[in-house]
Amino acid sequence: NAGVTQTPKFQVLKTGQSMTLQCAQDMNHNSMYWYRQDPGMGLRLIYYSASEGTTDKGEVPNGYNVSRLNKREFSLRLESAAPSQTSVYFCASSEVPKPRLFGQGTRLTVV
Amino acid sequence: KNQVEQSPQSLIILEGKNCTLQCNYTVSPFSNLRWYKQDTGRGPVSLTIMTFSENTKSNGRYTATLDADTKQSSLHITASQLSDSASYICVVSFVSGGSYIPTFGRGTSLIVHP
Numbered sequence: 001n002a003g004v005t006q007t008p009k010f011q012v013l014k015t016g017q018s019m020t021l022q023c024a025q026d027m028n029h030n031s032m033y034w035y036r037q038d039p040g041m042g043l044r045l046i047y048y049s050a051s052e053g054t055t056d057k058g059e060v061p062n063g064y065n066v067s068r069l070n071k072r073e074f075s076l077r078l079e080s081a082a083p084s085q086t087s088v089y090f091c092a093s094s095e096v097p098k099p100r101l102f103g104q105g106t107r108l109t110v111v
Numbered sequence: 112k113n114q115v116e117q118s119p120q121s122l123i124i125l126e127g128k129n130c131t132l133q134c135n136y137t138v139s140p141f142s143n144l145r146w147y148k149q150d151t152g153r154g155p156v157s158l159t160i161m162t163f164s165e166n167t168k169s170n171g172r173y174t175a176t177l178d179a180d181t182k183q184s185s186l187h188i189t190a191s192q193l194s195d196s197a198s199y200i201c202v203v204s205f206v207s208g209g210s211y212i213p214t215f216g217r218g219t220s221l222i223v224h225p
């Protein structure tokens with residue numbers, strides 16, 4: 001099925017551990033995004049990639065790095081996880097001006 | 112500062128009833144406004160999109176309105192169903208450097224009871 005696929009769906013990390021969240025889309029979209037969603041807050045943009053080979057910081061980039069591996073894949077890396085990074089992470093892709101298509105989310109808990 | 116405010120924060124209605132969700136924004140320059148539906152544990156799914164020149168857009172039982180002068184939008188749900196229970200997110204975008212930059216509201220949590 002066409003869409004945005006995120007892995008893993010759930011993850012528990014210890015403070016200081018590192019991990020990479022994977023995202024892939026098969027719709028040939030140019031733009032891809034990483035968001036975090038916290039209780040009582042709207043989705044906040046972490047990083048985005050307007051096209052293959054480019055990445056830009058969003059609203060809350062600190063503590064994260066991204067890689068646009070190719071047109072399909074956009075990964076989010078936590079180098080040293082902190083409890084404040086406990087959140088639900090969503091990857092999305094779009095072909096402007098069409099709406100973003102979101103993945104199912106990754107629920108991350110940092111203890 | 113670009114902001115999107117949604118009200119109410121949460122809403123409980125009985126199945127079959129209508130309801131209206133509100134969205135006020137200060138995003139400028141305005142490009143478009145979207146309403147998303149987010150089921151629990153899922154990613155948001157787009158319901159409607161409106162540009163500056165559009166003041167109403169329907170998608171089945173969902174009807175969105177836009178007043179660009181007062182910077183207000185509403186999402187009206189007709190004859191609610193249990194499956195309408197979800198969070199509804201208003202997203203207002205502006206264009207900067209060739210990219211659409213969205214500002215997300217915090218959402219309205221809707222619960223439909225039988």
